[in-house]
Amino acid sequence: MHETMVAESLLAAISAEAAKQNAKPVGAKISCGMLNAINDEVLCFAFEAIAKGTVCEALKLKVEHKPIRGRCKKCSENFDLDVTHLTCRKCGSEDFELLPDAPLLLEEIEFETE
Amino acid sequence: MYKKVDVGRKILSANEEYALENRRFLAEQKKLCLNMISSPGSGKTTILARTISELKDKIKIGVIEGDIQTDLDAERIRATAAPAVQINTNGACHLSAAQVSGALEKLPVNNLDLIFIENVGNLVCPSAFELGEGGKIVVLSVAEGDDKPAKYPAIFAKSKVLLINKIDLLEAVGQVDFDIERVRADARRLNRAIEIFKISAKTGEGMDAWYNWLKKEIENID
Numbered sequence: 281m282h283e284t285m286v287a288e289s290l291l292a293a294i295s296a297e298a299a300k301q302n303a304k305p306v307g308a309k310i311s312c313g314m315l316n317a318i319n320d321e322v323l324c325f326a327f328e329a330i331a332k333g334t335v336c337e338a339l340k341l342k343v344e345h346k347p348i349r350g351r352c353k354k355c356s357e358n359f360d361l362d363v364t365h366l367t368c369r370k371c372g373s374e375d376f377e378l379l380p381d382a383p384l385l386l387e388e389i390e391f392e393t394e
Numbered sequence: 395m396y397k398k399v400d401v402g403r404k405i406l407s408a409n410e411e412y413a414l415e416n417r418r419f420l421a422e423q424k425k426l427c428l429n430m431i432s433s434p435g436s437g438k439t440t441i442l443a444r445t446i447s448e449l450k451d452k453i454k455i456g457v458i459e460g461d462i463q464t465d466l467d468a469e470r471i472r473a474t475a476a477p478a479v480q481i482n483t484n485g486a487c488h489l490s491a492a493q494v495s496g497a498l499e500k501l502p503v504n505n506l507d508l509i510f511i512e513n514v515g516n517l518v519c520p521s522a523f524e525l526g527e528g529g530k531i532v533v534l535s536v537a538e539g540d541d542k543p544a545k546y547p548a549i550f551a552k553s554k555v556l557l558i559n560k561i562d563l564l565e566a567v568g569q570v571d572f573d574i575e576r577v578r579a580d581a582r583r584l585n586r587a588i589e590i591f592k593i594s595a596k597t598g599e600g601m602d603a604w605y606n607w608l609k610k611e612i613e614n615i616d
Contacts, residue, residue, distance in 0.1 A: 282486075282487060282488055286405055286406065293403060297401060306396070310405065315547070316548075317522055318522075363547045364544070366580070377586060381548075384405040385404060386402075387401065388398050388399060391396065391397050392396055393396065
Protein backbone atom coordinates (compact mmCIF):
# COMPACT_ATOMS: atom_id res chain seq x y z
CA MET A 281 0.00 0.00 0.00
CA HIS A 282 2.93 2.38 -0.35
CA GLU A 283 1.24 3.43 -3.62
CA THR A 284 -0.53 6.23 -1.68
CA MET A 285 2.78 7.89 -0.88
CA VAL A 286 3.88 7.48 -4.50
CA ALA A 287 0.57 9.01 -5.64
CA GLU A 288 1.03 12.02 -3.33
CA SER A 289 4.54 12.57 -4.58
CA LEU A 290 3.33 12.29 -8.20
CA LEU A 291 0.46 14.72 -7.66
CA ALA A 292 2.84 17.31 -6.23
CA ALA A 293 5.31 16.92 -9.14
CA ILE A 294 2.66 17.05 -11.87
CA SER A 295 0.83 20.00 -10.27
CA ALA A 296 4.09 21.94 -10.08
CA GLU A 297 4.84 21.25 -13.75
CA ALA A 298 1.26 22.22 -14.70
CA ALA A 299 1.67 25.58 -12.98
CA LYS A 300 4.92 26.12 -14.87
CA GLN A 301 3.37 25.20 -18.22
CA ASN A 302 0.13 26.97 -17.40
CA ALA A 303 -1.78 24.08 -18.99
CA LYS A 304 -4.04 21.25 -17.93
CA PRO A 305 -2.30 17.87 -17.54
CA VAL A 306 -4.31 15.01 -19.06
CA GLY A 307 -1.85 12.15 -19.03
CA ALA A 308 1.41 11.08 -17.40
CA LYS A 309 3.79 8.22 -17.96
CA ILE A 310 5.79 6.77 -15.12
CA SER A 311 8.23 3.90 -15.09
CA CYS A 312 9.63 1.72 -12.35
CA GLY A 313 11.65 -1.42 -11.79
CA MET A 314 9.89 -4.63 -10.80
CA LEU A 315 11.59 -4.55 -7.38
CA ASN A 316 9.67 -1.36 -6.57
CA ALA A 317 6.59 -3.52 -6.06
CA ILE A 318 4.15 -0.98 -7.52
CA ASN A 319 0.68 -2.26 -8.31
CA ASP A 320 -0.86 -0.31 -11.24
CA GLU A 321 -4.47 -0.58 -10.18
CA VAL A 322 -3.76 0.45 -6.61
CA LEU A 323 -1.63 3.40 -7.76
CA CYS A 324 -4.22 4.63 -10.28
CA PHE A 325 -6.99 4.29 -7.70
CA ALA A 326 -4.99 6.19 -5.09
CA PHE A 327 -4.07 8.91 -7.59
CA GLU A 328 -7.66 9.34 -8.72
CA ALA A 329 -8.80 9.64 -5.09
CA ILE A 330 -6.32 12.34 -4.08
CA ALA A 331 -6.47 14.21 -7.41
CA LYS A 332 -10.19 14.99 -7.05
CA GLY A 333 -10.77 18.72 -7.15
CA THR A 334 -7.21 19.45 -8.33
CA VAL A 335 -5.83 20.37 -11.76
CA CYS A 336 -4.95 16.65 -12.18
CA GLU A 337 -8.53 15.44 -11.74
CA ALA A 338 -8.95 14.00 -15.25
CA LEU A 339 -5.38 12.80 -15.64
CA LYS A 340 -4.74 9.25 -16.86
CA LEU A 341 -1.68 7.50 -15.50
CA LYS A 342 0.34 5.00 -17.51
CA VAL A 343 2.82 2.76 -15.67
CA GLU A 344 5.68 1.02 -17.43
CA HIS A 345 7.33 -1.81 -15.48
CA LYS A 346 10.96 -2.37 -16.31
CA PRO A 347 12.27 -5.90 -15.83
CA ILE A 348 14.86 -6.83 -13.24
CA ARG A 349 18.22 -7.08 -14.99
CA GLY A 350 20.93 -9.57 -14.24
CA ARG A 351 24.53 -9.97 -15.39
CA CYS A 352 25.89 -13.48 -15.83
CA LYS A 353 29.24 -14.07 -14.15
CA LYS A 354 30.07 -16.94 -16.50
CA CYS A 355 29.31 -15.55 -19.97
CA SER A 356 28.95 -11.81 -19.07
CA GLU A 357 25.54 -11.61 -20.73
CA ASN A 358 23.18 -8.88 -19.43
CA PHE A 359 19.65 -10.22 -19.42
CA ASP A 360 16.07 -9.68 -18.19
CA LEU A 361 15.49 -11.79 -15.13
CA ASP A 362 12.46 -14.01 -14.67
CA VAL A 363 12.11 -14.42 -10.89
CA THR A 364 10.41 -17.78 -11.27
CA HIS A 365 13.36 -19.06 -13.31
CA LEU A 366 16.58 -17.72 -11.85
CA THR A 367 19.16 -18.57 -14.51
CA CYS A 368 21.11 -16.77 -17.25
CA ARG A 369 19.04 -16.45 -20.43
CA LYS A 370 22.01 -17.27 -22.62
CA CYS A 371 24.06 -20.00 -20.93
CA GLY A 372 21.73 -21.21 -18.16
CA SER A 373 24.23 -20.50 -15.38
CA GLU A 374 22.89 -19.76 -11.88
CA ASP A 375 25.92 -17.61 -11.12
CA PHE A 376 24.74 -14.06 -11.81
CA GLU A 377 24.40 -10.74 -10.05
CA LEU A 378 21.43 -8.41 -9.97
CA LEU A 379 21.90 -5.04 -11.65
CA PRO A 380 20.42 -1.97 -9.90
CA ASP A 381 16.64 -1.81 -10.16
CA ALA A 382 15.21 0.92 -12.42
CA PRO A 383 14.16 3.92 -10.29
CA LEU A 384 10.62 5.16 -9.91
CA LEU A 385 10.51 7.91 -12.56
CA LEU A 386 8.00 10.44 -13.78
CA GLU A 387 8.91 10.22 -17.48
CA GLU A 388 6.55 12.59 -19.29
CA ILE A 389 3.37 14.59 -18.89
CA GLU A 390 0.83 15.27 -21.60
CA PHE A 391 -0.87 18.67 -21.50
CA GLU A 392 -4.00 19.91 -23.20
CA THR A 393 -3.29 23.20 -24.97
CA GLU A 394 -5.64 25.73 -26.53
CA MET B 395 -4.17 20.19 -29.17
CA TYR B 396 -1.85 18.29 -26.90
CA LYS B 397 1.79 18.60 -26.04
CA LYS B 398 4.14 16.26 -24.22
CA VAL B 399 6.75 17.42 -21.76
CA ASP B 400 9.70 15.20 -20.78
CA VAL B 401 10.24 15.32 -17.07
CA GLY B 402 12.56 12.42 -16.11
CA ARG B 403 12.26 13.12 -12.41
CA LYS B 404 12.51 10.67 -9.52
CA ILE B 405 9.14 10.29 -7.86
CA LEU B 406 10.21 9.54 -4.31
CA SER B 407 12.95 12.17 -4.36
CA ALA B 408 11.69 13.80 -1.14
CA ASN B 409 12.19 10.51 0.71
CA GLU B 410 15.57 10.02 -0.91
CA GLU B 411 16.75 13.46 0.20
CA TYR B 412 15.93 12.63 3.82
CA ALA B 413 17.59 9.22 3.42
CA LEU B 414 20.76 10.89 2.11
CA GLU B 415 20.75 13.29 5.04
CA ASN B 416 20.33 10.41 7.52
CA ARG B 417 23.16 8.52 5.82
CA ARG B 418 25.42 11.56 6.00
CA PHE B 419 24.60 12.09 9.69
CA LEU B 420 25.27 8.42 10.56
CA ALA B 421 28.54 8.44 8.62
CA GLU B 422 29.71 11.59 10.45
CA GLN B 423 28.81 10.03 13.80
CA LYS B 424 30.41 6.73 12.69
CA LYS B 425 27.38 4.72 13.77
CA LEU B 426 26.13 1.49 12.29
CA CYS B 427 22.41 1.60 11.51
CA LEU B 428 20.48 -1.50 10.40
CA ASN B 429 16.94 -1.58 9.02
CA MET B 430 15.14 -4.77 10.08
CA ILE B 431 12.31 -5.91 7.81
CA SER B 432 9.96 -8.90 7.97
CA SER B 433 6.35 -10.02 8.02
CA PRO B 434 4.42 -9.36 11.25
CA GLY B 435 5.12 -11.95 13.92
CA SER B 436 8.44 -13.27 12.60
CA GLY B 437 10.16 -12.30 15.86
CA LYS B 438 11.91 -8.99 15.14
CA THR B 439 11.33 -7.53 18.60
CA THR B 440 12.30 -10.78 20.36
CA ILE B 441 15.52 -10.93 18.32
CA LEU B 442 16.32 -7.32 19.23
CA ALA B 443 15.54 -7.75 22.94
CA ARG B 444 17.76 -10.84 23.17
CA THR B 445 20.55 -9.24 21.13
CA ILE B 446 20.52 -6.13 23.35
CA SER B 447 20.53 -8.14 26.60
CA GLU B 448 23.28 -10.54 25.58
CA LEU B 449 25.55 -7.84 24.10
CA LYS B 450 24.90 -5.13 26.69
CA ASP B 451 28.46 -5.20 28.09
CA LYS B 452 30.03 -4.96 24.64
CA ILE B 453 27.75 -3.00 22.32
CA LYS B 454 25.44 -0.10 23.16
CA ILE B 455 22.29 -0.42 21.11
CA GLY B 456 19.39 1.97 20.51
CA VAL B 457 16.19 1.15 18.65
CA ILE B 458 13.75 3.03 16.44
CA GLU B 459 10.47 1.12 16.51
CA GLY B 460 7.98 1.43 13.65
CA ASP B 461 4.40 0.26 14.07
CA ILE B 462 1.05 1.27 12.69
CA GLN B 463 -0.31 1.68 16.25
CA THR B 464 0.78 1.29 19.91
CA ASP B 465 4.15 1.61 21.64
CA LEU B 466 4.15 -2.01 22.85
CA ASP B 467 7.38 -2.81 21.00
CA ALA B 468 9.25 0.24 22.32
CA GLU B 469 8.16 -0.80 25.83
CA ARG B 470 9.61 -4.29 25.27
CA ILE B 471 12.91 -2.72 24.18
CA ARG B 472 12.95 -0.25 27.11
CA ALA B 473 12.48 -3.23 29.47
CA THR B 474 16.03 -4.23 28.45
CA ALA B 475 17.19 -0.73 29.53
CA ALA B 476 18.11 0.24 25.93
CA PRO B 477 16.81 3.57 24.60
CA ALA B 478 13.91 3.21 22.16
CA VAL B 479 11.86 5.70 20.16
CA GLN B 480 8.47 4.62 18.87
CA ILE B 481 7.11 5.87 15.55
CA ASN B 482 3.41 5.28 14.88
CA THR B 483 2.69 5.44 11.18
CA ASN B 484 -1.10 5.61 11.70
CA GLY B 485 -1.92 3.34 8.82
CA ALA B 486 1.15 3.61 6.60
CA CYS B 487 2.72 0.23 5.90
CA HIS B 488 6.36 1.34 6.03
CA LEU B 489 8.65 3.88 7.67
CA SER B 490 9.80 6.93 5.74
CA ALA B 491 13.23 8.55 5.92
CA ALA B 492 11.71 11.75 7.36
CA GLN B 493 10.23 9.80 10.28
CA VAL B 494 13.59 8.16 10.94
CA SER B 495 15.30 11.56 10.81
CA GLY B 496 12.98 12.81 13.58
CA ALA B 497 13.56 9.65 15.65
CA LEU B 498 17.36 9.94 15.32
CA GLU B 499 17.13 13.36 16.98
CA LYS B 500 15.43 11.79 19.99
CA LEU B 501 17.94 8.97 20.46
CA PRO B 502 21.19 9.55 22.42
CA VAL B 503 23.16 8.69 19.26
CA ASN B 504 26.48 9.86 20.78
CA ASN B 505 26.36 7.13 23.41
CA LEU B 506 25.44 4.32 21.01
CA ASP B 507 27.43 1.90 18.84
CA LEU B 508 24.52 0.50 16.88
CA ILE B 509 21.04 1.69 15.96
CA PHE B 510 18.39 -0.75 14.85
CA ILE B 511 15.34 0.40 12.95
CA GLU B 512 12.53 -2.11 13.36
CA ASN B 513 10.34 -1.43 10.35
CA VAL B 514 6.57 -1.97 10.17
CA GLY B 515 5.81 -5.69 9.79
CA ASN B 516 5.49 -6.08 6.02
CA LEU B 517 7.65 -7.94 3.51
CA VAL B 518 6.87 -5.68 0.54
CA CYS B 519 6.58 -1.91 1.03
CA PRO B 520 9.47 -1.23 3.45
CA SER B 521 11.90 -2.59 0.86
CA ALA B 522 11.03 0.30 -1.50
CA PHE B 523 11.92 3.08 0.97
CA GLU B 524 15.56 3.85 1.74
CA LEU B 525 15.92 5.26 5.24
CA GLY B 526 19.64 6.07 5.14
CA GLU B 527 20.57 2.83 6.87
CA GLY B 528 23.88 1.03 6.47
CA GLY B 529 22.15 -2.22 5.60
CA LYS B 530 18.92 -4.16 5.64
CA ILE B 531 18.30 -7.29 7.72
CA VAL B 532 15.45 -9.51 6.56
CA VAL B 533 13.90 -11.92 9.06
CA LEU B 534 11.98 -14.99 7.94
CA SER B 535 10.50 -17.37 10.52
CA VAL B 536 10.09 -21.02 9.60
CA ALA B 537 6.31 -21.00 10.11
CA GLU B 538 5.95 -18.55 7.19
CA GLY B 539 7.02 -21.12 4.61
CA ASP B 540 10.11 -21.65 2.47
CA ASP B 541 8.73 -20.02 -0.68
CA LYS B 542 9.12 -16.42 0.54
CA PRO B 543 12.40 -15.50 -1.24
CA ALA B 544 10.84 -16.63 -4.53
CA LYS B 545 7.56 -14.79 -3.87
CA TYR B 546 8.99 -11.57 -2.40
CA PRO B 547 12.33 -11.19 -4.18
CA ALA B 548 12.91 -7.46 -3.59
CA ILE B 549 13.71 -7.59 0.11
CA PHE B 550 15.94 -10.67 -0.25
CA ALA B 551 17.79 -9.05 -3.16
CA LYS B 552 18.47 -5.89 -1.13
CA SER B 553 19.40 -7.30 2.31
CA LYS B 554 22.85 -7.83 3.81
CA VAL B 555 21.65 -10.52 6.19
CA LEU B 556 18.87 -13.08 6.26
CA LEU B 557 17.94 -14.30 9.75
CA ILE B 558 15.96 -17.55 9.61
CA ASN B 559 14.20 -17.43 12.98
CA LYS B 560 12.26 -19.88 15.16
CA ILE B 561 14.38 -22.87 14.09
CA ASP B 562 13.48 -24.43 17.46
CA LEU B 563 10.04 -25.08 15.93
CA LEU B 564 11.60 -27.33 13.29
CA GLU B 565 13.05 -29.57 15.96
CA ALA B 566 10.31 -29.26 18.56
CA VAL B 567 7.41 -29.98 16.28
CA GLY B 568 9.24 -31.66 13.45
CA GLN B 569 6.24 -31.02 11.29
CA VAL B 570 6.85 -27.53 9.98
CA ASP B 571 7.16 -27.84 6.25
CA PHE B 572 10.22 -25.67 5.73
CA ASP B 573 13.18 -26.56 3.54
CA ILE B 574 16.08 -24.42 4.74
CA GLU B 575 18.18 -25.41 1.73
CA ARG B 576 15.50 -24.12 -0.63
CA VAL B 577 15.43 -20.77 1.19
CA ARG B 578 19.20 -20.57 1.11
CA ALA B 579 19.41 -21.43 -2.59
CA ASP B 580 16.63 -19.01 -3.63
CA ALA B 581 18.02 -16.15 -1.52
CA ARG B 582 21.59 -16.70 -2.77
CA ARG B 583 20.48 -16.73 -6.39
CA LEU B 584 18.98 -13.28 -5.89
CA ASN B 585 21.84 -12.06 -3.76
CA ARG B 586 25.22 -13.83 -3.79
CA ALA B 587 26.59 -11.78 -0.90
CA ILE B 588 23.72 -12.29 1.56
CA GLU B 589 24.80 -13.69 4.94
CA ILE B 590 22.39 -16.30 6.30
CA PHE B 591 22.09 -17.19 9.98
CA LYS B 592 19.74 -19.83 11.40
CA ILE B 593 18.61 -18.70 14.82
CA SER B 594 16.10 -19.11 17.58
CA ALA B 595 15.69 -15.88 19.49
CA LYS B 596 13.71 -17.90 22.04
CA THR B 597 16.28 -20.58 22.88
CA GLY B 598 19.37 -18.59 21.84
CA GLU B 599 20.49 -21.21 19.31
CA GLY B 600 22.64 -19.79 16.52
CA MET B 601 22.69 -16.26 17.96
CA ASP B 602 26.48 -16.17 18.43
CA ALA B 603 27.14 -16.16 14.68
CA TRP B 604 24.76 -13.20 14.32
CA TYR B 605 26.50 -11.37 17.20
CA ASN B 606 29.91 -11.96 15.61
CA TRP B 607 28.66 -10.51 12.35
CA LEU B 608 27.40 -7.41 14.20
CA LYS B 609 30.73 -6.94 16.02
CA LYS B 610 32.64 -7.20 12.74
CA GLU B 611 30.39 -4.63 11.05
CA ILE B 612 30.85 -2.19 13.93
CA GLU B 613 34.63 -2.64 13.79
CA ASN B 614 34.56 -1.93 10.05
CA ILE B 615 32.94 1.44 10.72
CA ASP B 616 35.46 2.55 13.40
